[in-house]
Amino acid sequence: MKKTTYALAMAALLASGASTLAADTKLGLLMDITGPIASFIPPLQNAANLAVQHVNENGGLLDGQVVPVYGDTTGSSQGAVDAAGKLINVENVPIIMGALMSGTTISAAEAAAIPAGVVQISPTATSPAMTDINDNDLLYRIVPSDNFQGQVLAKMVLDEGIEKVAVTFVNNDYGVGIGGTFIEAYKALGGEVVAEVKHEEKKNSYRSELATLSKAGGDALVVVAYAGDSGSKIVKQALEGGLFTKFIGTDGLRDEALISDIGAEALASSFFSAPTSPADNPNQARLHELYTAAYDEPADKPFVDQTYDATFLALLAIEQAGSADRGKMAEALRAVASAPGEKVGPGDWAKAKALIAEGKDIDYDGAGGNYDFDENGDVAGVIGKFVVDGDVYKQIAIFE
């Protein structure tokens, strides 16, 4: 008797899943719902659900509705591979949005999505390792790699007319990532790195490192470090010793603490790079308005924009492909994300669906950027150039 009850309960659960209509399309949403970044997730689930809602209320997907299916990575590689495997093999989704952490995203892609030929698009994974994965054009992301800022900074420094620099970076993933890329890109563009010194965090004196750096005679010192730790001390001790007067920093150094430590005057000739959003992006304002209207809470939380955009892009790709055929997704995703084409933005599903039905090319520009994928499935971000203006930083140029 007991067994029959269990069997009935199981059957009921399975049947409730089978009740989705044949014309409906499933969308895989892979997120680190439980686990170390659980606290970030609720607004991101809202963002993904909002994209789904916009589609279902404005004509639906293909000939039916879209049914979101969540997979929980539990924030671990084991869970990520398992959850992605279920989305692919059991739920049969044509495309996956996610995951959020680099570690879970890459594990899911390597052990589940790439072997099965399923496109995966991550809203937030920034690991440089993703660029070089042999992915048969299946793995995408819509945030720039950590390496991107280093390359842009190299261009920024040369544009300023500085052709000889000394470089010091903090010995962690942030410093080594950006510092290493900067040096490579700067040399490739024709600049000369006269000295490079890796330094450790949490020391009191960096005078011996600075002595090595200044002996080589660069025109400026590039500092890739956090102002709250080694960054401020290096700038201060360099000024005290009269070793450097011009500093170039990254977003870690671009901190109000630096100005209060050093003073605005001493930093007058220095400049800084940091990720920023495209100037006055109307799509961002529009998404935030829609989000707040739907959930009655502010939308300026980390990665809400990117999660909405990635979900919307995945849905556009299915519509563009004209069917839930996995093999067509990569091509369709590139087509809807990249210029040229008629511009569509967050919430414009009815317009996009009509354009696709007419056979016109579309180009989705989201709340977080334009998302034109390069051959690795990466996007370029937007880096701002900042100078000190009184007690704050002022953005004076934008590099894309």
Added chain:
Amino acid sequence: MELGGLLFYLVSVLIAGGIYAVLCLALNVQWGMGGLFNAGIAGFFAVGAYTSAIVTTAVSSKHLGGFGLPIPFGLAAAMITAGITGWIVAKICVRLKSDYLAMASVGIAEILRLVIVNESWLTNGSLGIAGVPRPFGDLLQGREADLLYLVMVWLCVLCVYILCQRLYVSPWGRTLRAIRDNEDSARAAGKDVDWFRLQTFVIGCAIMGLAGALSAHYFKFLSPSATEPLLVTFLVWVMLMAGGSGNNKGAIVGALVIWFIWSATEIFTSRLPPEWITRSSYIRMLLVGLLLQFVLQKFRSGLVPERSPKIRSD
């Protein structure tokens, strides 16, 4: 649901289940036979995983090595380094009573994990090691490659099972059980208790290292998110308890049953009505907890309880 998809889902469950079976067998040597409460499985697992990844990946500027050696060398190196780590740990804490050993080993596992996250010259820290090869990676592409890996994982399970079974029925295994059940009488019988415990701990840790290596080659990418204690330490304990500690077959059965419960619950929770959708992952965790309670309550000494081999008295 199409049939081919279900087959590959089953394959992925069995691969992960096989890796957990190796971990369970390792824990069974330590706890089931030797009575050593090791709550630091994740640490030795991580040591093995990183060793094999470093030994087998191509040369990289981002971490130590890689040395580009064939995968069998990676697996062997993983077992050796995890074993040596286990030996050092055992030297310091194997004399501790079981609950103190548990606390000490949790701490040691965390130390190992933090070393991995912070020493980026060695492991590339939080960015992880990419491009970890699969055996016969060029032979098969796509999902079919998983079938090959499934065979390899279960060959490892079989080897480890045979080894553990031999250990269990040997005089060495009998001595261990004597120590486990009554340390003082074993000591009185002239057994060097500490030496036996040290051996047990090292053998278990080496096998945990093997499981780590198998995971690294399965994921093809290794980052600290592969060594979460929830999924590596605590889940393995549940598996062994549910399967039947002291019984090698039980360890394998427990690993498969619990991993299937862990994995398949999501298939049901994702079928809940749309209003529940953002909560389904938490409902799943609740469901997993309830099912584990059920298994543990219903089968007090495990699904396959320990049966000591008869001692011939002729």
